[in-house]
Amino acid sequence: GEDVEQSLFLSVREGDSSVINCTYTDSSSTYLYWYKQEPGAGLQLLTYIFSNMDMKQDQRLTVLLNKKDKHLSLRIADTQTGDSAIYFCAESPNYGGSQGNLIFGKGTKLSVKP
Amino acid sequence: GAGVSQSPSNKVTEKGKDVELRCDPISGHTALYWYRQSLGQGLEFLIYFQGNSAPDKSGLPSDRFSAERTGGSVSTLTIQRTQQEDSAVYLCASNRDRRNTEAFFGQGTRLTVV
Numbered sequence: 001g002e003d004v005e006q007s008l009f010l011s012v013r014e015g016d017s018s019v020i021n022c023t024y025t026d027s028s029s030t031y032l033y034w035y036k037q038e039p040g041a042g043l044q045l046l047t048y049i050f051s052n053m054d055m056k057q058d059q060r061l062t063v064l065l066n067k068k069d070k071h072l073s074l075r076i077a078d079t080q081t082g083d084s085a086i087y088f089c090a091e092s093p094n095y096g097g098s099q100g101n102l103i104f105g106k107g108t109k110l111s112v113k114p
Numbered sequence: 115g116a117g118v119s120q121s122p123s124n125k126v127t128e129k130g131k132d133v134e135l136r137c138d139p140i141s142g143h144t145a146l147y148w149y150r151q152s153l154g155q156g157l158e159f160l161i162y163f164q165g166n167s168a169p170d171k172s173g174l175p176s177d178r179f180s181a182e183r184t185g186g187s188v189s190t191l192t193i194q195r196t197q198q199e200d201s202a203v204y205l206c207a208s209n210r211d212r213r214n215t216e217a218f219f220g221q222g223t224r225l226t227v228v
Contacts, residue, residue: 004156031215035219041221042118042205042219042220042221042222043157043205043207043219044219045216045217045218048215048216088156088157101147101159101162101170101173102147102159102207102217103159104149104156104157104159105156106155106156107156107157
């Protein structure tokens with residue numbers, strides 16, 4: 001079945017790099033996403049990667065995709081206290097050429113210590 | 115409006131009562147999703163509307179849950195005979211179309227069943 005797995009917690013020191021990992025199950029997913037949820041707020045799309053890409057870089061964010069292992073990671077360089085949030089990995093399975101619903105992991109709570 | 119709007123932002127109801135949660139998607143967005151986020155849990159998919167197609171209701175947890183989308187715009191999620199386990203934040207998201215890369219989320223409705 002469809003399932004997205006991620007570790008629940010990550011703690012880093014300010015200035016270090018954070019790496020949040022995710023595994024997904026549906027190889028048909030055309031897009032894979034990282035969303036951020038700050039306390040008391042809704043979800044905000046951070047970045048996404050198309051399934052035919054291995055890497056995508058956007059300022060401090062680097063997304064790596066290993067399609068063979070169905071593994072997705074998000075690296076945040078020079079992590080700041082403002083990066084403290086819950087990060088959700090999501091996939092969008094492709095049904096007959098069209099995307100279906102977004103399937104989310106349980107989220108990784110990133111804590112950044114000064 | 116500029117973003118996805120959900121109302122009410124908070125709802126406290128007595129066990130056994132019916133509740134209606136409303137979502138106003140971004141104008142022109144044809145895809146609309148409902149998710150449920152329970153304390154410490156990830157996002158649980160509930161239902162997905164895409165244009166005039168039949169909705170994907172595969173995530174609705176029981177027949178007490180239903181949703182409709184009138185005129186391809188506003189959506190209402192109805193929970194009948196609410197139970198305490200229905201307490202959660204209900205999130206709505208919209209997307210320009212089924213191939214679009216970004217789903218925009220509302221702030222959610224926090225439902226508390228007492």
